[in-house]
Amino acid sequence: MMELPLSHSPSSLLLISFSIFILCCLKLASATCHLDDESGLLGFRSGITEDPSGMLVSWKPGTDCCTWPGINCLFKDRVTSISLYGQPDKPNSFLSGRISPSLSKLRSLDGIYLQDLRNISGPFPNLLFGLPNLQFIYIQNSKLSGPIPDNIGKMTRLGSLSLAGNRFTGKIPSSISELTQLGQLNLGGNLLTGEIPDGIRRLKNLTLLNLERNQLSGGVPDFFSSFTDLRVLSLSHNKLSGKIPATISSLAPKLAYLELGHNALIGKIPDFLGTFKALDTLDLSWNRFSGVVPKSFGNLTKIFNLDLSNNFLVDPFPEMYVKGIESLDLSNNGFHLDVIPKWVTSSPIIYSLKLAGCGIKMKLDDWKPSQTYFYDYIDLSGNQVSGSPIELLNRTDYLVGFWASGNGLRFNMESLRIVKTLKDLDLSRNLVFGKVPQAISGLQKFNVSHNHLCGRIPATDFPASAFLGNDCLCGSPLAPCKVYK
Numbered sequence: 036m037m038e039l040p041l042s043h044s045p046s047s048l049l050l051i052s053f054s055i056f057i058l059c060c061l062k063l064a065s066a067t068c069h070l071d072d073e074s075g076l077l078g079f080r081s082g083i084t085e086d087p088s089g090m091l092v093s094w095k096p097g098t099d100c101c102t103w104p105g106i107n108c109l110f111k112d113r114v115t116s117i118s119l120y121g122q123p124d125k126p127n128s129f130l131s132g133r134i135s136p137s138l139s140k141l142r143s144l145d146g147i148y149l150q151d152l153r154n155i156s157g158p159f160p161n162l163l164f165g166l167p168n169l170q171f172i173y174i175q176n177s178k179l180s181g182p183i184p185d186n187i188g189k190m191t192r193l194g195s196l197s198l199a200g201n202r203f204t205g206k207i208p209s210s211i212s213e214l215t216q217l218g219q220l221n222l223g224g225n226l227l228t229g230e231i232p233d234g235i236r237r238l239k240n241l242t243l244l245n246l247e248r249n250q251l252s253g254g255v256p257d258f259f260s261s262f263t264d265l266r267v268l269s270l271s272h273n274k275l276s277g278k279i280p281a282t283i284s285s286l287a288p289k290l291a292y293l294e295l296g297h298n299a300l301i302g303k304i305p306d307f308l309g310t311f312k313a314l315d316t317l318d319l320s321w322n323r324f325s326g327v328v329p330k331s332f333g334n335l336t337k338i339f340n341l342d343l344s345n346n347f348l349v350d351p352f353p354e355m356y357v358k359g360i361e362s363l364d365l366s367n368n369g370f371h372l373d374v375i376p377k378w379v380t381s382s383p384i385i386y387s388l389k390l391a392g393c394g395i396k397m398k399l400d401d402w403k404p405s406q407t408y409f410y411d412y413i414d415l416s417g418n419q420v421s422g423s424p425i426e427l428l429n430r431t432d433y434l435v436g437f438w439a440s441g442n443g444l445r446f447n448m449e450s451l452r453i454v455k456t457l458k459d460l461d462l463s464r465n466l467v468f469g470k471v472p473q474a475i476s477g478l479q480k481f482n483v484s485h486n487h488l489c490g491r492i493p494a495t496d497f498p499a500s501a502f503l504g505n506d507c508l509c510g511s512p513l514a515p516c517k518v519y520k
């Protein structure tokens with residue numbers, strides 16, 4: 036039989052019930068967030084029409100709103116921040132509805148963080164103008180629309196303003212120049228038009244300026260000498276034209292991210308970029324830059340991500356001394372590299388290498404990268420690469436994309452290892468022979484057109500154009516195979 040635990044003396048029982056009483060009532064005593072805050076938050080909740088993942092289910096009247104998920108009270112009973120995050124990888128993790136004006140009751144609110152909620156709609160929440168302590172606005176990745184209010188400059192206390200990933204239209208209001216305390220300004224991923232306001236030059240405390248993925252036009256203002264702390268500058272995916280302005284050079288000591296890709300910028304890549312000691316990521320892709328890449332780039336020893344693809348750059352490409360490049364894209368310029376550069380081959384951390392149309396003439400079997408473990412993407416399309424990728428693909432255990440169309444690769448396709456991670460394989464316009472292996476049915480994209488393949492095509496959904504122009508491939512989606520006895 037089990038032994039019973041020592042029975043408690045009456046006095047210890049008393050002590051226990053007393054402590055339970057204390058615990059309960061202390062809790063009760065604090066279980067009252069300020070009534071205004073409670074009703075402001077309940078008003079916010081009633082503006083939400085759909086909450087399929089139950090982000091707000093435990094926001095219940097009469098319970099301490101300071102304990103509700105997403106709510107923070109730094110000063111006694113007053114709500115200081117509201118932070119609701121959707122999970123991008125979960126389809127159910129969103130909120131629909133509008134931001135209720137009742138949030139204006141949260142008099143001590145200093146930060147509003149509504150991130151990745153995806154389906155919050157309506158105009159810019161004007162109630163934010165009425166919150167005297169508000170410093171941080173992050174309303175990212177939802178469906179707010181309409182203009183950014185002209186008088187946004189009245190929120191002079193703001194330290195951060197991010198409205199990234201919404202559907203704001205119209206111009207960036209010129210009053211933005213009044214927000215001189217801003218450390219971060221992120222209006223990326225909206226539908227903003229017009230020019231970048233020159234008044235942004237007054238925002239001297241900026242560490243991050245992100246206006247990417249809009250429809251901004253005009254030149255990049257030459258106003259960077261005032262930004263002594265800027266670390267991130269992203270103006271990619273707009274319609275900006277003209278040259279890289281000279282004052283960008285004053286960002287040399289601290290700038291880590293410079294992204295100007297997908298615009299219509301012209302001229303030479305300035306020499307001074309080679310002096311950007313902290314530069315980690317440089318994206319100048321899809322512009323109209325011409326001339327040579329400056330020799331000074333040899334001094335970018337800490338650059339991890341370099342994308343100069345799709346410009347009009349020409350030889351000679353400078354000697355680089357970077358220890359470990361992580362991703363490199365030099366595709367579709369006027370380069371004739373002949374071989375894959377040593378500083379790429381020796382990188383211990385490279386995961387993405389894109390050298391399409393770079394005048395590479397090597398035999399692929401001779402390429403011995405010192406590391407293949409991290410490789411996700413390799414693009415050598417449109418070169419004069421010969422030999423076989425069999426050994427390379429045998430060593431890249433996590434490859435996701437391999438593109439090598441328009442080369443002189445000659446190998447038996449049946450010997451090619453198709454790793455489980457591979458999604459996209461393009462070997463079109465080469466000299467590949469043998470049969471198409473069954474393993475390709477797991478790919479999302481595939482192209483072996485214009486080779487010397489033969490035999491029955493395994494069952495897949497790829498269109499005929501993925502198989503055309505071979506010696507004797509047959510079966511769906513091409514003509515049926517002849518049946519032999």
Ligand SMILES: *[C@@H]1O[C@H](CO)[C@@H](O)[C@H](O)[C@H]1NC(C)=O
Pocket residue numbers: 084085131132154156
């Ligand atoms: C997003 O919200 C709108 C209006 O609030 C609603 O009609 C729509 O069904 C919502 N979308 C999703 C995916 O829930």
Ligand SMILES: *[C@@H]1O[C@H](CO)[C@@H](O)[C@H](O)[C@H]1NC(C)=O
Pocket residue numbers: 194216217218239240
């Ligand atoms: C802005 O910069 C000035 C000068 O560098 C500094 O004194 C001030 O504290 C900064 N303000 C904020 C909000 O960081």
Ligand SMILES: *[C@@H]1O[C@H](CO)[C@@H](O)[C@H](O)[C@H]1NC(C)=O
Pocket residue numbers: 309330331332333334
């Ligand atoms: C690299 O930096 C050093 C020191 O700042 C400088 O002397 C040298 O000229 C630079 N190299 C190039 C190729 O610009």
Ligand SMILES: *[C@@H]1O[C@H](CO)[C@@H](O)[C@H](O)[C@H]1NC(C)=O
Pocket residue numbers: 425426429
């Ligand atoms: C592929 O790799 C395995 C082991 O890593 C090795 O045994 C095999 O010979 C390789 N095959 C080719 C074709 O390189």
Ligand SMILES: *[C@@H]1O[C@H](CO)[C@@H](O)[C@H](O)[C@H]1NC(C)=O
Pocket residue numbers: 440463464481482483484498500501
């Ligand atoms: C396959 O490649 C050929 C030539 O490179 C191209 O014309 C065709 O559209 C491609 N088909 C698919 C499905 O990618």
